[in-house]
Every structure is written in structure tokens, then in C-alpha cells.
Amino acid sequence: MFAAFVDVDRLTPANDAYGHDFGDEVLTSVASALARTVRGGDMVGRWGGDEFIVVGIGQRPDPDEYAMRIRRHLVEGGMDAAKWMPSVSVGVAAMDPPFHSLDRMLARADADMYDRRRVRRLKSLPASGSA
Secondary structure, eight states: OEEEEEEETTHHHHHHHHOHHHHHHHHHHHHHHHHHHSOTTOEEEEEETTEEEEEESSSOOOHHHHHHHHHHHHHHTTOOTTTOOOOEEEEEEESOTTOOSHHHHHHHHHHHHHHHHHHHHHHHSOOOSOO
């Protein structure tokens, strides 16, 4: 069993700039994109705010590849990139020891998502110093 934790990147600025109706459109688009990425037995749910979870049985997806598939579906779905650049952060965890409960597995997937987001943001910072 695995869990993927999916967080919508930069929803608050888009929501503030274009209103809650647009924010709702983003969330609906992400939910639709997620529905197109899962297998028949996987479950998708909105966890709260701008967060979603996917729970399934079998091999867990690669988080970076999964985020790219979601983004691709968002772009193909016609998301207005001038208002919100389609982007999500994904973390994944499996029901392997020591994660013997769904709560622990979801917490680990959430922590993995935040770790991956932090690393991605560090890589995008300009190099400091001069040679």
C-alpha cells in the first residue's frame, strides 16, 4: 500500500490575485488531473485546503515523475498559465515498517513532499558568490 501527498503550489497568490472562484477552478482542475493519473483501484481525496491524497495498492509511483504527469494533465486541460503556472509538489510513502498505520504513512508522505519541495526550491536559487 502507498500514499501520495499532493500539494498545489502557489495557490494562495493566484487566489489573492484572481479571486476565490479562480482558486476553486484551480482545485477542480487539479482534482480532475489526479483522477486521470490514477489506476482503477486507487483512491483520490481532497485532504484539505490545497492538499490531496492518493492511496493505492501496489508499486508506489516515483514522486517526481508523478508530479510531471499531473502537470501535463493540467496543461492539457487548458489551465490558464498566465494566472497560475500549473505546478504541484508530491511526496510518497509506502506501508513498510515502521509505517504500520495509514496515519503514519500519510504523515511520511506529507514530510516527503515538503522535503522534495525544499530541495527543488534550493536548486532553483541563483548561485551565490563570484569566481
